[in-house]
Amino acid sequence: MDQQKLTSYPKEKISILLLENISDAAVAEFTNAGYSVRKLSGALSEEDLIAEIKDVHLLGIRSKTQITRNVLDAAKKLQAIGCFCIGTNQVDLKAATEAGVAVFNAPYSNTRSVAELVIGLSIMLIRRIIDKNIAAHNGIWMKEAKGSYELRGKTLAIVGYGNIGSQVSVLAEALGMNVIYYDVETKLPLGNATQIRSLKDLFGQADIISLHVPSSRSTENMIGAEALSYVKPGAIFINYARGEVVDLDALKEALVSGQISGAAIDVFPVEPEKNGAAFSTPLQKLPNVILTPHIGGSTEEAQHNIGLDVSSKLLNYLEKGASFGSHTVPAISVPAIEHTHRILHIHENVPGVLSAINTALSENKINILGQYLKTNEQIGYVVLDVDTKLSQDALALLRNVKHTIKTRLLY
Template identity: 70%
Template sequence: MNKQLTSYPKEKIHILLLENISQTAVSVFKNNGYSNVEIISGALSEDELIKAVKDVHLLGIRSKTQVTEKVLEAAKKLQAIGCFCIGVNQVNLQAATRLGITVFNAPYSNTRSVAELVIGAAIMLIRRIPDKNKAAHEGVWMKESKGSYELRGKTLGIIGYGNIGSQLSILAEALGMKVIFYDIETKMPLGNASAVKSLQELVATADVISLHVPETAATKNLINKELLREFKKGSILINYARGQVVDLDALAESLRAGDISGAAIDVYPVEPKKNGDKFVTPIQNLPNVLLTPHIGGSTEEAQQNIGEDVSNKLFEFLEKGITNGSHTVPPLALPPQEGTHRILHIHKNVPGVLSAINTQLSVHGINIIAQYLKTNDEIGYVVLDVDKKLSGHATELLKEVKETIKVRLLY
């Protein structure tokens, strides 16, 4: 039983991929017989997406498409969402959980791309290359060493020691930097990196500060006017994390005053929806500043890795009911059982549902060959393998169980 078949004809399963998702993802589905793959190059507005998802079973997005509660409510056939990026903050996870929609992402796939670009930006800024580049383009020769330094021997301060932060730590040490980091959770240091006890200690010590934190209420304007006053004189700030993390007006003020010597910013509180749109930020036209259009993870390798990772998770869920890596439906993987049909049951996490499922089936003489249950605070996810001859009847019976959200006969 190496190749599973869904109970629904593959050509009728509608897959919608937005925002120039890698062709690798398209290939995963088409190579496995899913021909109904729709591709849209850009992001969609809420109203456009509500119309587009009406008959969609799988939705693939990147960072600009906002999947709101209204969108999810309109997507009556939607089984899963694949976020082809490292974050999932563009999806209303509470609503997706309540509706039993599985949400996947690729938390590791662009780690190297971001870490390399941070190192590149740090070298450019500590050598004041943006200023020299601008002067050369304007016909001015600026051959001087004043204010230019090597990274070797300098201290890198990493705020957020997760997947990208720890990878950056390794690269920085290889260049001869000392690495310190701050994280709200206890993290095992890699190499010779060491944790510090506070943000204030980190920014007062580090020559280069790099941000790698998620966008939450706690991280909004984490780098603000007050904290910028604590920065080591002449230090450099790099933000390749999330746009809301830095108060850009305060950063601009600090740059103009010469309190910090440079900055590299890749993410912004408000970003254009598509290429060519007008872009405005308070830190434009300031000395020794690198501005990039949210391309930290935009390499051919990263997009291919993300395409493979997320599409394989979607495919495994579609064909086997595997939810490992999900942010909404509890993670579960039941090995295939010979001679059975598989049913997926998603329900509200209240006492007695599993008992009701088993009672409903046993009363009607339906034997459960294998069964796995996993719950989170909101919902429970049950994968059942039952006798082939009785699977259709079992599916209908399970729909009648109180607190049921979704039932799907997988194969």
């Protein structure tokens, strides 16, 4: 099929808006495919986004822009949202699903960046480099070995053995560390790592603890005073996962008491919306503590890979109707059929919709040459291939089917 005719909608009329300084790699992908892109460097407030989004077909964001139900209600032409990051918690996924808006992200693209930094932080903390660095900047010569250790032979405890946690595990073993991990699911270990069944047992054995869990109701404040009391005295604590997971006041107490000898924190319950804004945390000015501004995955390589990954998913959905990787629209990916036109139909997941579609087309003598259906709890997604001469008639009929959310003539 002619690659220039993958979409029936004129490419020059498709509006693509990228916020938060998304990588130029993404811009290049859209531009090379024949589209124009508007790119803004910062996040937008709900009010500003509502004003901007009314004619947007594809929206790209990172972690700061909040996609609320009000924003989605205003986005009448929006087909898909690309979260150019690993998470999607900044999007109201329920509202996006109800609106038939596909939401994509890049869950794996910055894995290596975070894993490398966790290992680097472990070395800095266990050697107490932070305190020696500050002393040197203040004109004090602090040459001593007391309290400084090698990573080799130490035990690293990983909470959450997913994409990043397992990568940290591999790198840690390469440095001669013993790796143990805790996960709510049974996970096959990489290398010689060992799964531990409780946080209490995990923390009691660990020299270094690193968190790699998602943000959810079950993980909110999962590391508080009680969990920290299980930690082996003098252990090091690293959170480059999600800010809501750790009670920072409890962590401060553990640091002040010496229960924990050092910490590195990159994520916080409340974070500024833009660079240069004021920032406060209970952990400021504590010794042997590294604080970074949510940059765990912020490398040039990661942003480049994320740009390629998410833009590819958005283009595949826009031009082919492929929804694999979407958190909202059910996953379908089907090859093009020659000499047909393809229609995409998103509807509420209630009984009888597919029957109504088939009835409407058959009564008007429109033959279906290919049909694919996938549903989730809220919506159904149908891909139909029909005769080219009758596609406009079919599109009009499908728009009038009861419980329809979105209908689009793809090509």
